[in-house]
Amino acid sequence: MDKTKQKAPFKSGFVAIVGLPNVGKSTLLNHIVGQKIAIMSNKPQTTRNKIRAVHTTEKGQVIFIDTPGIHKPKSRLGDYMVSAAETTLNEVDLVLFVIDASEKRGPGEEYIVERLKQIKTPVFLVLNKIDKVHPEELLPLIDDYRKRLDFKHIVPVSALEGNNTESLVESIYNEMEEGPMFYPADQVTDNPERFIVAELIREKVLHLTHEEVPHSIAVTVEEMKRGENGKTLYIYAAIYVERDSQKGILIGKQGSMLKEISRRARLDCERLLGEKIFMEIWVKVKKDWRNQDRMLRNFGYFDEE
Structure with a gap:
């Protein structure tokens, strides 16, 4: 009997990154793919379009979509940005809801939570900027969010310092199903x-x-x-x-x-x-x-x- 170890199936899928402006979505995306794809700044509404980045390993390929921060629009451009973020939620296999771990939940986060309740897509809660808070401060914040939504997984990270981002990526691949390679292995974005x-x-x-x-x-x-x-x-x-x-x-x-x-x-x-x-x-x-x-x-x- 041949006991040769069978190769694991190749997994692939699409993951949306959502959250309020300035919580570090673009920083997280750039760190995961290992290259600057999305621009970064400390000013709100930095991201205006959907930015697509490709992460490929031997086990699979994940296409990340960095969406504009969800906020109360003040112009037609603002309307477009929020619409672009919200329509993405139903088009992907997984949603990463990124929050700033150094900030308490406010009306903005509450709005996004209510929007996430309306979709069937699995949601990870990603607590970013953990380098700014004491570990003991994370537990009450996690408990608070757990009461608001049944998250598939909760992962504390520091996108800036790279803390726990490998664990996040591993958890993302665990959620993906067997699928094709959508882009060449050396391609990191489909934006022109x-x-x-x-x-x-x-x-x-x-x-x-x-x-x-x-x-x-x-x-x-x-x-x-x-x-x-x-x-x-x-x-x-x-x-x-x-x-x-x-x-x-x-x-x-x-x-x-x-x-x-x-x-x-x-x-x-x-x-x-x-x-x-x-x-x-x-x-x-x-x-x-x-x-x-x-x-x-x-x-x-x-x-x-």
Whole structure:
């Protein structure tokens, strides 16, 4: 009798990451896939589109979908972001509800819990930022959430430091069923290069500006082409703002702010794409674009509806 050990079946599936803005969803996603896919900042509503990242091992492949933070919308763009997050919940095999372990449950978390009660998809509660709290403080928080929803699994992690993230990934694969490999093993996202480049430029604006400016910008990559020598990738992009005063802030004194945005974005793009890049960025004004459906479609925010 052949007692050769049978190879375990290849598993695959889709996992949505949901939660309030600024709880560390993008940081968690980037850590799991081991590469910067989603942009990060300490400002709310950093993620505007669904970001898809692919995690592949010998045992299987999981496609993670980082959704915009669920919040009370204040514009048509806000409506789109919340809709994008909520419609994802019924399209996946598992939902990760990420919370900030250093914060008590509030109305925002309660809203998401009520939304999760309406779906049949299994839900993991992921307590992020455990590096900010004493372990004893986690138990009352876990008990509080357990009373609100029957979570399939509860996992405390620190996405920033990588604490317990391997255990989380292991638990996710345990929930997946046998399935195909949807993407090549070396692919980490299905978002096009232009989208990633635009997001990296937007991230630099988030890092370098304050108040209303970060929320008032959109970025489009107008052109990406290779130079005649084939060694340099030329990227031409535009940052759109809603007011002339915001344009002045982004350009800065003698163009200093725009130069710094371009420099940081170029370095990140060179690391991501692995090639030499020339980048040129303009700033344009489109008044009140966040409330204009036509502009939102032009910027790619309604392409999934």
